[in-house]
Amino acid sequence: RYLMERFIYGPLEFTGDPIQRQGYLEYRQARVRPAQYTPVFRMISLDVECSARGELYSIGLYGEGIATVLMIGEPSADKEPSADREDAELTVQWVADERALLEALEEQVEKYDPDLFIGWNVINFDCRLLLKRAALYRMPLRLGRGRQSASWRERTNEPGQGYVSIPGRMVIDGIDALKSATWHFDSFSLESVARELLGKGKAIDDVSNRLSAITHDFHHNKLKLAKYNLEDCRLVTEIFEKTRLLDFLRLRSELTGLELDRIGGSVQAFTNLYLPKLHRAGYVAPNLPEDGGLASPGGYVMDSLPGLYNNVLVLDFKSLYPSIIRTFKVDPLGLVEGLQHPESAIPGFKGALFSRERHFLPEIITQLWQQRDQAKAEQDNARSQAIKILMNSFYGVLGSGGCRFYDTRLASSITMRGHEIMVQTSTWVEENGHQVIYGDTDSIFVLLEENLSHDEADEIGQQLATDINRRWQALLKDSLGLICYLEMEYETHYRRFLMPTIRGSETGSKKRYAGLKVGNRSEELVCKGLETVRSDWTPLARAFQAELLRLVFAGSDPSIYILDAVKAVQQGK
Template identity: 65%
Template sequence: MPNTEPVQNGFLLSRHSHDRKHDRKHDRKHDRTGGQAEIILWVVTDTGPVRLVVEGERPVCFVVTSHIEALKAEFTKAFPGVESRPLPLKNFHHEPVTALYCKGVGQSFQMHDFLRSRGVELLEADVRLADRYLMERFVYGGLAFTGDRVQKSGYQECRNVKIRPTEFKPNFKVISLDIECSERGELYSIGLSGQGYGQGYGQVIMVGDQEPVDWIQWVADEKALLESFEETMKILDPDIVIGWNVINFDFRLLLKRAERHGMRLRLGRGQQPASWRNRRGETDQGFITIPGRMVIDGIEALKAATYQFDSFSLEFVAQTLLGRGKATEDVDNRMAIINHDFRHNKEKLARYNLEDCRLVEEIFEHTNILDYLRLRSQLTGLELDRMGGSVQAFTNLYMPRLHRAGYVAPNLPEDGGLASPGGYVMDSIPGLYRNVIVLDFKSLYPSIIRTFKIDPLGLVEGLKAPEGTIPGFRGALFSRDQHFLPDIISSLWVQRDEAKKQKDAARSQALKIIMNSFYGVLGSGGCRFYDTRLASSITMRGHEIMQQTARWIEEQGYQVIYGDTDSTFVLLSETYSDDEARATGKKLEQMINDRWTAKLEKDFQLASDLELEFETCYQRFLMPTIRGADTGSKKRYAGIKATSSGQELVFKGLETVRSDWTALAKYFQTELFSLVFADQSPETLVRETVEKTLAGEWDDKLVYRKRLRRNLKDYVKNVPPQVRAARKADEMNQSLGKTLKYQRKGWVQYVMTVNGPEPLEYRTSPIDYQHYIDKQLKPVADGVLPFINLDFNTLIDEQMGLF
């Protein structure tokens, strides 16, 4: 018998909607549109997983009332089961709309096709039923629920569900997964580890018949491996499975191999089968669905949290974050080693397999990435595995508020969205300076949205009743009191300040990314709320603020040498001490903030949320010229500043921080700028660097590492050096019977030789040292030497004559 229990808290793991199958033959005979819709929500609670089944919710979309009235007879005949209900809502053109409620998801798709074929525009037809159900109840992550419960195998099922939002921090059960296989995809082993299982769980399921090892489960063949994996997942019952490229490699291959054996891989709760769906237009990229569980790929999760690495290989990220890497002595020949170990040393391969699982676990722990994803979900309603999703996050937050204000949301712009002006970038004044301070506006674009009430609803209402509105740009007018986005940002802003006080880095980062994404959303043709007047009113107001700020600073007798989006670079007197420079920075900060407060009150009768901060004092600073020109560069500079741990050399946009330059260029730039900033001659460094390069002493620093952004065969007209090197490498791999490594994107390492680019692993020609002098050392030197009256070619002429 079902059991109704008190309110219980949980965390939303996944959501899905579908049409319930017909229960009776009579239904199937008389209704060809499918069954009624139901929503499935999987929830993590303190007492285990719960499957919430929500019934009675109907897919809905909106049409302009006059449009559906013109088709009423034809529409009613075609869809007698669809409820047509005029509502006190209107579109952004102030036309009244009618809601169309369908019985099921299948019927809604049929209705959409019918109306679109007759030229009727449907509003909000693309909103998924489960998403609408949650957002209209303001449920983001945490929820409280009640209902009638029945115990199932491994979980509870709850019907007659009612939910409301709440705060809840789940204790996820997490398993890290990694597979080993042959180059043909034959499975050798599946590794699993997790720290949330007693003293920590670690096991490898491996094909073979060896001496017993307590952490290895031996199985007879590949099918037995998959069957054992199913059983292990049932026993461990994880909420989340993590891994490295775990969706598009590990799980995609697992499902393919299961299909070869006529198996549906039953990895979900209640032994429901996992399923795969390809991304649109992709054959090797897709989505994995495991009922009751979530799969999170470490690479995509770190990217979502704005982590950046030269490479997202597990080896590179682990070495960077943890200081250790994969358990193999030869990463480049890993496939050959795996094959050898599977035949001759299975226990070694099993250790390697398990170590990869544990590396991923440690990376997740080190970065607190699951905390970040959980917090992001609680703030925006995005699923844990949804990477990117800024537009959906905005929609989740904004749309239910819009409905309560009496409007339905528009559709995506048909033209894909017109470009809006970018951030302000001032023409720089090149030079080598002492005492340059940087003044930053704290979250400039969010603060502009707050101050000037920039908002989709505010624009619609402002244009409807222009009197007393706040002027924007490109004809925009914003209501002073009817808006939502400024208040949403204010709430997030307060939460971020609190998170920073509590040193909650994950929460602070999540809030920062969400707030800063709102401008991009409003300027994106992929967002239903896009309007060029919205985005332009943010960026062009930013231009105005930056230019006025520079004028006020220069009125005080200081020179502004550069400005970029929200940062202003100010040159002070060379005679200032570090303390005097910092005091001047704080004085300018206060003056600018006071002036904006007064100006916005006088000109617009608005309270200012703009906040300028003194951010940095560079004791020495270089603003280079554009290569081959006398004009100053943009978004490229270098400086040295004092920190609590000593002096720090900072590079922005220069070779040292770019992944496509060699280690030689990065070493040379760091050493060269350190000498110049210390007022020491760099002549000896320049000559010795060229000499050692020509002598072959630094061959290990000459390797280029570049990304192949397309499949190798797709490079036809423009064939850059990395592609030529990759093709040579795979030609050799093919001739040697090895796996082709570079056919589908990826990274390639190569050197420039007298016969052009050659892959590092198959170089046969002498290195072209002159290339590295001309293309790596000279550009770096030319960026700074002219400012101290030196010339690279003059300095190295003597060395060049010796070789």
Template identity: 65%
Template sequence: MLQQGFVLTRQIVETDGKSCLVLWLNTVDGPVKLITEPQESCFFIQQTDSPQAARILSAQGIEHQLRELELRTFDQQPVTALYFASPAQAYQVRDLLKGRGIVCYEDDIRLANRYLMERFVCGSLCFSGNIRQQSGYVLVEQARVKRADYQPTFRSLSLDIECSGRGQLYSVGLSAQDHRAVIMIGEPESGPDWIYWVADEKALLQALITQVQQYDPDLFIGWNLVNFDFKLLIERAGRLGLPLLLGRGNSAVSWRDGRETNQGFVTVPGRVVIDGIDGLKTATYQFDSFSLEHVSQELLGKGKATEDVDNRLAAIEHDFQHNKVKLAEYNLQDCVLVEEIFSHTRLLDFLTLRSRLTGLELDRSGGSVAAFTNLYLPRLHRAGYIAPNLPADGGLASPGGYVMESRPGLYKQVLVLDFKSLYPSIIRTFKIDPMGLTEGLLEPEKAIPGFRDAVFHRSRHFLPDIIASLWAQRDEAKQQQDAARSQAIKILMNSFYGVLGSGGCRFYDTRLASSITLRGHDIMQTTARWIEEQGHQVIYGDTDSTFVWLGDEVTDEQAAEQGRKLEQMINQRWQQKLRDELELECFLEIEFESHFKRFVMPTIRGSEQGSKKRYAGLKATDKGDKLVFKGLESVRSDWTALARHFQTRLYEMVFADKDVLAFIRQLIEQVKAGELDEQLVYRKRLRKPLTSYVKNIPPHVRAARLADEQNKALGKPLRYQHKGWIHYVITLNGPQPLEYQNAPLDYEHYIERQIRPVAEGILPFVGENFDTLVSQQMGLFG
């Protein structure tokens, strides 16, 4: 019986001029190191270019192998494969041939990725080979692998370092369910037994290596773990001439710089380094700030004592000199918070399932294009095709999702009908697929019509079947209330449209993306027409959602019943229409998603035209009515707390048919009296280095520059030079950082820029005018 495992890390090792793949696995019996038989790197050229390629390579004395294959391009040109002993040689030849005008295909597929995807290996595999027991792991040489369905159980270790402002290591914290340790530089003091005292940085790193090798984790987890903790550990070890042997088999950690400033990649053979920030972003979590303090407060309701960088650094440096036990407790707390966040969000479950669905590495950020390639390419090869190249010009823009011109107003009884996973269901229903397009163009009279002259084959395709399989798995996950699994599948399915419309994907074709979005336009417009034929008014539509006004006199019970009837009618008509006109099974499904008892669709500021992607309403739920905002000030982090609180209360009062004028007047007076100063702070992200802002200098950048000028004058670290967040206020002297405010606040600014826009979004619908209100107030109190 073949053994099973889950791929942790993958590397290429060249020995005697041959390339072998080294895979470290998690198995039920512990870590396994697989070394495959020698593998050849390959790419493709058209057969018509083979003679010229052979002459070029022979003239250069490059050893190679050319083999004509029963494969062809999407242009129906037969191809030849070129094989090489190493990736380096393949890349050298690729560049040489391209320089001579020969087009190469699939020349950027990495050997390790090709090896796994062509065997349909997605995370899990089974293996055989020559097995030998080594110290701490099993070695399998001459290994062969194939796909399996193995669910791993990982041994993870949370890691966090504390250091000085100049990067000198103070301590390293490690934590897991069954392990607690802080390695601290200094003379032993009385304290918990999980503090390990060492003499200096070298001893600290040596103790870290020992702790890691003894605990033997599959995963390191942490916060900004790659580009701070591991980067600094590698730098300090390098300065000391100490190999950082944190990998399995006593292998060393290695670092590779990324394309972006201060970004890089770490490799730890046999162990995966998973950064909590990147992981949560991949799982589509959104926070105003991804600091550990903010995220832990949001998710866990607890965190660290302070989020102020200067004070925290000063406290760390002070405690290292005067209270090292306190610093150790602080260090360990960070490790534990990361553990609890991973547990609370089931982040490892999500990342593991994503890997098992797509073959992406556990630590891979983003990766939608790579996931699609992993799933699609091996199927395409078996159907007799190779993949096209990336579009030379980056690709043409495809039409976006449908957005209807809204009808502004204050309404009662508005329903929202949503198409369930609209774009995946369009792909599945209308057989939209890269190979399906190629095959459809060969037999257009039998094909399914798309848009922009696209036609799709009725049976030769893969993507619709991939989505059908994922859809069934997601339905099963929902029934089992497996949120992590359901979310992973949803993200994957919804990524397919974006991939097909991206110039960064080898399968990009504007006809593919357009046949999805423009079909969506047609579906939304047809659905709206059917609804209005029933005597209702569609006041807005956006991508997959249709907003229906039933009339102010309808009761709540009647509204819910109408929603169910519309859902049934629309689904039946789409099934019949597609069966009668195109002989297609319909996978489109609309759902009665929401019932708003009160609803406001605002105008564009300064215009009578209805806005888009901005609305608010009082939504009926099983737990009572809920106030919902979309795209308005209350859900935007770059507006002040004043605007957010004001909007929430104002809309509550309007929806309850209460007089709002006295409330607004009182709020303005409170602002002018300085009673709400704590709500007047702006918080905004610096999205590029401070020196990159040259021509247009927005207020938050001016505040950040003032702050760092003051920091420099006081001998403090510069906080805002490399992105980050700034808290600032608008004063009579302009924007100033909150920590160095020295001028009075400009209250008129806040009334005009924070109160007025919110009020003007709804006051006209209740027959009131902000200018009139303010002028009356000036007459009373001026």
């Protein structure tokens, strides 16, 4: 709170009266302010190998200038590692037993002095196990700066899940960090993610039976286990580098004040940004709602017209909810001020009125929007993604009972305005002589004539987007005296498009469709919500449906393919 009230979210600079203490410098009468500074983190990838009962075998440590495996045992008649690059940088440090292994870990960490530990499920598996084994020997695990002890805290609502605290350092889990940056994978196992992102996997022959292989190698081929252990550390490091995860987390911290290891935290980020501005306006924030808050209406989803179509366009509004907040001045302070001065206020929904002059959120979004445009121009994807996630979280925060600014009038004035915008936009498209077959939150699907070429469809898409933007600008200026920040974009042309029915019904489904997307001299099969892209269906069902769609979109008769597939299943193939 001390930093937040001074608009400090990441870097700071300070002045004060220095006093030399033993081992550190203390400042009295300190004054702080935000600063420009980009830290370069010293990072170490940590991975533990153990038995099925949790007895430690080895600990891998990998980073710039370190590629070490701490291994219980002694060098014996094991095969020497081959001279390839990966083995050449591997150093094995042999120790006598588990206690010696944990002490060696402490020594290596103190010597290397990392800012961050990274790993795969590193908090709830590796760190938790290390602390458990240390407790067994009644020894503190001194992994913090100044040899301070690491500690564990269970999550109250999730047994077996928790937080690790290492003074002066942080632990960042690769899985949680990827999810925070909105990466999606069918499986978040290290093997699966590494194969998808890096094109390579774990250094083991049978990944599905790796526990027995690890135990076997510990007793019979320790150097092979060491190589496997280090490769896991290396894979995590390469995933972090490939996805620029640390850049994303650092930028998120600089924007919001959230700690690098914080998972979620949308409400906290909003509070950090909004409270200091509110206090300077002479207001205090309300307490959390006692009833946990009432649900607000969700996004607009239109009933679809099911069928198999030629030439469907998708038009969507760029960042619809943030642009509604900007245009219609949706804001917690604006609501309070608007209700006090209704004569000049902008009408919202559920009785909301918003001040035209006194508000903060529209300006916060405008600044973020400009920063995102700059990040895109500089091709800084990590920054662009961090800003996008933050902007898109504001609607959810205002509709969350866990936020002190929760008010159903705020969230409803965003979503219900979205409904109104989508319905009006569909009406205008149909006035232009085209049929709208589906709409979802911020997108509409427009059916064109069957025989148009891709270039002709493209031209109609651009014209529709331009026309709709012009109409919204005129309507909002004339009816409410507002500058319009809504921006519709022409996104996709599907040469063939399928809108399925709900199973066992004639009604069109929602959030489920497939299409053959036309790109630069190529076509791509796109599936949303169908079995092909869902990890809870078998590989057979997914592959079958993808091939079926390809045949149908190509105008081929799929009968033989279907009969062959059924036959293969019945024969147990």
